[in-house]
Amino acid sequence: MSSSLPHRIGIIAEDDSDVESARVLIRRISKRDDIGVKRFVGQGCGRINRKCQSWASTLRLKGCRHLIIIHDLDRKHLAALRYQLEQAIYPSPITPYLICIPIEEMEAWWLSDPEAIRKALNLRVTPRVKGRPQDILSPKEHIGQLVRVCSQKTKKYLNTEHNAKIAEHVSLTKLRTCTSFIPFQAFVSDYFVAAKKECQAQPSAAPLPSAPRTGPTEGAR
Numbered sequence: 001m002s003s004s005l006p007h008r009i010g011i012i013a014e015d016d017s018d019v020e021s022a023r024v025l026i027r028r029i030s031k032r033d034d035i036g037v038k039r040f041v042g043q044g045c046g047r048i049n050r051k052c053q054s055w056a057s058t059l060r061l062k063g064c065r066h067l068i069i070i071h072d073l074d075r076k077h078l079a080a081l082r083y084q085l086e087q088a089i090y091p092s093p094i095t096p097y098l099i100c101i102p103i104e105e106m107e108a109w110w111l112s113d114p115e116a117i118r119k120a121l122n123l124r125v126t127p128r129v130k131g132r133p134q135d136i137l138s139p140k141e142h143i144g145q146l147v148r149v150c151s152q153k154t155k156k157y158l159n160t161e162h163n164a165k166i167a168e169h170v171s172l173t174k175l176r177t178c179t180s181f182i183p184f185q186a187f188v189s190d191y192f193v194a195a196k197k198e199c200q201a202q203p204s205a206a207p208l209p210s211a212p213r214t215g216p217t218e219g220a221r
Contacts, residue, residue, distance in 0.1 A: 007065070007192065008038055009026065009036070009038075009066045010037075010039070011038070012069045013071070014044060017163040021106060022070060053090075056092060056093045059093075065094070066094065067094040068097070070102070072102050072106060073180075075137075098184065102181075103178070103180050106163070112133045115169075119169045
């Protein structure tokens with residue numbers, strides 16, 4: 001496949017805020033602005049399980065060469081959910097692909113860096129997060145409570161509006177305290193950061209050799 005083709009990644013997720021957050025994180029990890037994102041959104045786990053493979057086939061037809069499936073754990077059993085999603089995509093029309101399961105929700109990732117929440121929502125006070133983000137039940141609601149307290153009830157957190165903004169500010173180093181983020185970062189690094197370095201390392205095409213110098217042909221003046 002020609003390296004001149006645009007880079008497109010397909011994302012299948014439960015809602016648009018997950019896709020937009022992933023788009024921001026992909027750009028930040030790869031440090032590239034040339035990666036397009038095509039999506040399908042399930043609005044819940046049921047449609048993802050039923051339509052995952054057909055959606056992936058459509059994404060492949062749209063030029064996606066990599067696929068990320070994002071599905072919150074939501075208090076399910078991790079191994080059972082992963083097996084369920086593997087069965088839903090098998091055989092995957094797009095390889096390589098990643099099944100990313102944030103524990104419990106993607107919002108737990110944002111709790112790894114309260115300062116990013118403060119910046120994204122322009123809060124006067126940085127929220128205080130106790131314990132490990134992945135151990136917090138209902139992280140989405142927990143962020144909502146923190147924002148109400150730190151804004152003195154003047155602001156409301158909306159994941160559809162604020163998640164992508166938090167993704168712009170969150171520390172990639174702190175995100176690694178969430179084990180579910182590590183495979184996501186590795187997938188992007190392996191297939192997009194490495195590809196960029198490879199392209200940069202390729203030498204430019206050598207100039208065509210000049211025609212050999214010869215004297216005037218017989219009869220020339």
